[in-house]
Amino acid sequence: MGHRHLLGIALAFALVTAGPAPAQASAPVTPPGAPRAAGTQFLSATTVDLAWMPAAVGSNPIAVYEVYARRPGWIYPDQLVATTTSVWVFVPIGGLRPATSYELYVRARDTAGVHGPASAPVNITTLPSEIVPGPPVATDVTATTATVSWRPPAVAPERIAGYDLIAPPATPTQPIQVRASTGPSTTSVGLTGLRPGTSYTFIVVVRFTDGTPRSATSARGTVTTVPSVPPSPPSDLTVSTLTPTSSTLSWSASTPGDFPISRYFTYVNGGTLGVSNPAADVRTVTFAVSPGNTYEVYVRAVDQAGVYSAPSETVTFTAPNE
Structure with a gap:
């Protein structure tokens, strides 16, 4: 038998006996844990x-x-x-x-x-529907005020001691915020001091006179206040005094929107100084710097309703070396 014939048989035998390469085992999938x-x-x-x-x-x-x-x-x-x-x-x-x-x-x-x-x-x-008030509903909504009312539960009036209007806490560690408390015959309250263009969630809790737990709550209701015109951005931001250890900024006043200007906030390298001007007519601030360091600063106005202006132009400067 020739060498070529023997070589062909050997190759064929090797291919048959080798077979396909074993597949690699995939890594096991670990599911999430239990909350x-x-x-x-x-x-x-x-x-x-x-x-x-x-x-x-x-x-x-x-x-x-x-x-x-x-x-x-x-x-x-x-x-x-x-x-x-x-x-x-x-x-x-x-x-x-x-x-x-x-x-x-x-x-x-x-x-x-x-x-x-x-x-x-x-x-x-869940509670019986007859002891639960209706969800709070808002009327006469403005930028900072709203009237919130609700339907009383279908129980005898003498069982009701009063109501609490509550803003539910977002997390288990936050305290409950009671926004208003009323007597047994009052199912409407006027809210003030709200922020323009902001949504608020409330529930109504019934206080009973006969020892029923104070968990007889309504479903949630949402109040969204009317947006307001913000102040204009401060202008003409200038570094008026610069030393190796301090910088003084000055700017021109913002134009009020729907509410008077309350104060200005200064931002240095993206953060606030922690000290804001207490009066709207104070338009300068001095803060500490380090020699040779570079700073980016801008100013925003906030009005008496808590509405912020857009930022002023950003000014960049480097404190001189001593």
Whole structure:
């Protein structure tokens, strides 16, 4: 048998016996961890606020958190009631039924669509609709004021001790802010000192005379104030005095918008000085610098409604060496 024939048989045998290269095992995918529920607040007939701690990250970043509601003994699938990227803030959960028990739980889903395990359930029972007031509704809204009213609960008037209008805290560590308290027959309040072009969220809490828990809250209502014309930017920003250790800025006054000018704020290298001019007619400020360092500065006006102007032009300078 010739050498070429033997070589061909050897090559064919090698190809058959070698076979395909073994596939490399892919790295295991670690799902997100389980979030930890931090608590609830302001339970109403159809809503509750729920907060939770963030889940541990697995193989991929966490994309969203999904909140589910389960009714004990209910044969239907659990209901997805909220999807959010928020953590450690109170998320309003709606779409619940009055006087109904629920188990709420949270799951993290990562950017690859992998779900983590569910948090421990939070058990709630929504309130009967008849003891809950209607959500606050705003009328006569201006840039800084609004009238907020609500429907009283369907209970005997003598059971009601009064109402509190509350701005719910965003996180579990923030205090509750009561914006107004009324007597039993007052279902409307006038709010002042609001900021123009700003949205506010409120709930109404009923205070009962018969010991009913003070968690008989309304659903949320939102008030958005009317935008106002801001002041014009300060102009003619000038470094009037410069030494190796201090700089003095001067500028021309802003033109007021819908409200008088309150003060000016100076920004140095992107941050405020921490000291603002107390009066609108003071248009100069002195601050410390270091020899040889370069600074970028600009000024903004703020009016009596808390509305800021656009920044002035930016001035760049270098402090002289000593």
